[in-house]
Amino acid sequence: MIQVNPKEKSSPSGIALRMTNVSKRFGPVQALADVSFTVRAGTIHALVGENGAGKSTLMKVLSGVYKPDKGSIEINGNPYAFDKPEQALAAGVSMIYQELDLAENMTVTENVFLGSELPGKMPFTVDYKAMVEKTAELAGRLDFNVNPTAVVENLSTGDCQIVEVLKALMRNASIIVMDEPTSSLSESDAERLFKVVKELRGQGISIVYISHRLEEIVDLADDVTVLRDGMVVHSESVTKLDIPQIVRYMVGRELNEFFPGRNATIGDVCVRVENLSSAGNVRDVSFEIKSGEIVGMAGLVGAGRTEVAQAVFGIDKKSSGKIFLDGRELKINSPADAISSNIAFLTEDRKRTGLCLQLPCSWNITLPNLVEIGMKNIINPAKESRVAAEVAERIAIKWLGPHAPVDSLSGGNQQKVLIARWLLANSRFMIFDEPTRGIDVGAKKEIYTLLNNLAEQGKAILFISSELPELFGIADRILIMHRGRLAGNLRTGQTTQEEVMHLAAVEKN
Amino acid sequence: MNKFVRQLLPFGSLMLIICFLAAYQPDTFLSLDNFLNVFRRSSVNGIIALGMTYVIISGGIDLSVGSMLAFSGMTGALTMIAVGGEDPRGIALFIGTIVGVFAGLCCGFLNGALITKLKLPPFIVTLGTMSAFRGISYVMNDGQPYNVPSYKYLGEGVVFGVPVSVLIFILFVAVAGFLLRYTRLGRYTYAIGSNREAAFHAGVSVDRNLIYIYSLTGLFVGIAAMIATSRTVSAQPTAGIALELDIIAAVVIGGASLSGGRGTITGTIIGALLISFLRNGCTLLGISTNVQLIVIGAIIIAAVAVDQLARSKAEAVQDSN
Numbered sequence: 001m002i003q004v005n006p007k008e009k010s011s012p013s014g015i016a017l018r019m020t021n022v023s024k025r026f027g028p029v030q031a032l033a034d035v036s037f038t039v040r041a042g043t044i045h046a047l048v049g050e051n052g053a054g055k056s057t058l059m060k061v062l063s064g065v066y067k068p069d070k071g072s073i074e075i076n077g078n079p080y081a082f083d084k085p086e087q088a089l090a091a092g093v094s095m096i097y098q099e100l101d102l103a104e105n106m107t108v109t110e111n112v113f114l115g116s117e118l119p120g121k122m123p124f125t126v127d128y129k130a131m132v133e134k135t136a137e138l139a140g141r142l143d144f145n146v147n148p149t150a151v152v153e154n155l156s157t158g159d160c161q162i163v164e165v166l167k168a169l170m171r172n173a174s175i176i177v178m179d180e181p182t183s184s185l186s187e188s189d190a191e192r193l194f195k196v197v198k199e200l201r202g203q204g205i206s207i208v209y210i211s212h213r214l215e216e217i218v219d220l221a222d223d224v225t226v227l228r229d230g231m232v233v234h235s236e237s238v239t240k241l242d243i244p245q246i247v248r249y250m251v252g253r254e255l256n257e258f259f260p261g262r263n264a265t266i267g268d269v270c271v272r273v274e275n276l277s278s279a280g281n282v283r284d285v286s287f288e289i290k291s292g293e294i295v296g297m298a299g300l301v302g303a304g305r306t307e308v309a310q311a312v313f314g315i316d317k318k319s320s321g322k323i324f325l326d327g328r329e330l331k332i333n334s335p336a337d338a339i340s341s342n343i344a345f346l347t348e349d350r351k352r353t354g355l356c357l358q359l360p361c362s363w364n365i366t367l368p369n370l371v372e373i374g375m376k377n378i379i380n381p382a383k384e385s386r387v388a389a390e391v392a393e394r395i396a397i398k399w400l401g402p403h404a405p406v407d408s409l410s411g412g413n414q415q416k417v418l419i420a421r422w423l424l425a426n427s428r429f430m431i432f433d434e435p436t437r438g439i440d441v442g443a444k445k446e447i448y449t450l451l452n453n454l455a456e457q458g459k460a461i462l463f464i465s466s467e468l469p470e471l472f473g474i475a476d477r478i479l480i481m482h483r484g485r486l487a488g489n490l491r492t493g494q495t496t497q498e499e500v501m502h503l504a505a506v507e508k509n
Numbered sequence: 510m511n512k513f514v515r516q517l518l519p520f521g522s523l524m525l526i527i528c529f530l531a532a533y534q535p536d537t538f539l540s541l542d543n544f545l546n547v548f549r550r551s552s553v554n555g556i557i558a559l560g561m562t563y564v565i566i567s568g569g570i571d572l573s574v575g576s577m578l579a580f581s582g583m584t585g586a587l588t589m590i591a592v593g594g595e596d597p598r599g600i601a602l603f604i605g606t607i608v609g610v611f612a613g614l615c616c617g618f619l620n621g622a623l624i625t626k627l628k629l630p631p632f633i634v635t636l637g638t639m640s641a642f643r644g645i646s647y648v649m650n651d652g653q654p655y656n657v658p659s660y661k662y663l664g665e666g667v668v669f670g671v672p673v674s675v676l677i678f679i680l681f682v683a684v685a686g687f688l689l690r691y692t693r694l695g696r697y698t699y700a701i702g703s704n705r706e707a708a709f710h711a712g713v714s715v716d717r718n719l720i721y722i723y724s725l726t727g728l729f730v731g732i733a734a735m736i737a738t739s740r741t742v743s744a745q746p747t748a749g750i751a752l753e754l755d756i757i758a759a760v761v762i763g764g765a766s767l768s769g770g771r772g773t774i775t776g777t778i779i780g781a782l783l784i785s786f787l788r789n790g791c792t793l794l795g796i797s798t799n800v801q802l803i804v805i806g807a808i809i810i811a812a813v814a815v816d817q818l819a820r821s822k823a824e825a826v827q828d829s830n
Contacts, residue, residue, distance in 0.1 A: 315710065339712040353710045356703035358770050367700055368711040370693050379691045421711070 022071030158189025259473030296475030560726030568769025585609020617727015702769025
């Protein structure tokens, strides 16, 4: 195999991708605002930013999943406007998502050729042998050692990533987008993937590389673009930047009077979690929360923040660890146990694990609370509606009435229905997982005020968030998760966003 | 088309069929005898459909109800003969009835336990038990029925001019309607069917409630089985073959969604009556039973198609908001 120096092959003037002034709005949220993004041919271009900064939206515009409100896309000098992902694929853009979309019980070859099988001699047949040979040749070009007839479900996650790359090559991709490819890979699998990515660059292919792991980016990428709040804040060659600088661009927001003043009195220890481990990527996590205290939890996607909450709440099975509430040890094996032990958990995924969308709002609000509102044996619908309406009024839910199905509400109001449920439960310890995700600024502020009020009532609050400014705005302390472990426990007044981001993103040596 | 209109649709169709038949065959159709006859025929299917409504709202399916009907009837009749001899009477009939109903409950419990403990899809579990219950029914008396010549009360008895089976049907409509609307079991049935994960996260014991739901269906099938046995004064191992399709059809025509979370007892009753009146009308008009099958098939598809159309329109309105 001939080794080509990547820098020689990519012509300096060659631009593989030019996205100009792309804007996209979802309801009240401006996800992208005049984003211009340029990738040189044959380079690895890192795209970084906090969660919700707009990286995924930008890439979905590129791959034809979303239609931009305005802006243009140029690939290898030709203008495109995609209505469907198929068109982007045909134009040479391949996406490799975090959740791989391989057909697990088919072979590597079948996956690589899925939808573009080579025809055989007889009609309606495929030439499997030729496909196997071609797959082997593609794999050889990347120095990737895999049996083309192996079934995908028997491969490691790292190999699956590379099969995705083969798929992209098979479709003659000139731009490959990789979304957090290493988030679920072991060190050695990640190393192998880096080799493949560099090999691709050597063959003149451009790679847009989305990752939160900043060391990785500094090692691998040629250029880096930082997004924040749907805007490009910086775009430069990696050699001119170091990790602290990138972090500063990612975070760099001012704290303002957006956050309500805190005046909850902090009392005795309310919640104590000791040596919590679970099958779901939580390893030996211990912390305490006092009554009246809001404790934030920071960390990257996949760092195990939600998993801590799920282990506490009885959703994931604990492999070890104890949970105490007001000094009493709790036995929690299911969410039902957790709720009756006076714990509430506002899920981050309200559509999947939160709401029963086609059922009435009132039913959703009372679902875990029927026994507490005196309806253990018989439900009184009139009283139920009244109770639901009372809680709804406290947080100003906009609905047509308690009987309206939840899916007739806007996203922010759906979130409020879920919050109303846990307000009604009136639990001692409340876990909020990304309560402000995907809702507009005004609604965010209401939620901050609400958290504050709950703290003033003496509740213990664990507030999981990917947005550092809001953690700094309302939390008393911040717990930082890194790869399933607690990497830090800092008072918000005595630390900086840079320090937190550093603990969350960088492997300790 | 709003929700109210959608629920009105099956009811409207029912009324339409009744008016049509009343106009064409006033003498035979409009007689009290004919109406009582239709209701009596509906009672067995109707009672089973009540249970099926729960199962379908919870997002499941029960294909075994037909075989369960045969098995419960056979078990009940066998008990009667074992207790009371060749021509059981009195207390033997009573004990047999209880045992038959209990057999249905056990079948339902077994379905529920297999679905939740082995984490298998309801379709597969009940497909298996459909075959197994039928097989046991054949094995019990070598494929022969059990005759219980004096077991007539449930099938032929009349109280104040109303057949006993119709009274039982009405009683269980009330029970099923109440449970679904006014108890946690009913509420959790909707929640599980609408979003099982969310129900679990909200503290619903999903497995336990699913076992209740399938057991309840078994109980209803057991009751229906004893009515069916009494009507023919014998328990047939071939009873209820392909019955599950009629039952599911009744529930779906009544507006329940096979993907779960939607359905009402009122809708199911209307669906069951719709099928019964359709059958009755076809017979009165001299349409053969073979053609009836075609008509009922068309109605099922039309009912669900109209429902889907109404829903996609409703969603389109929401999206534009």
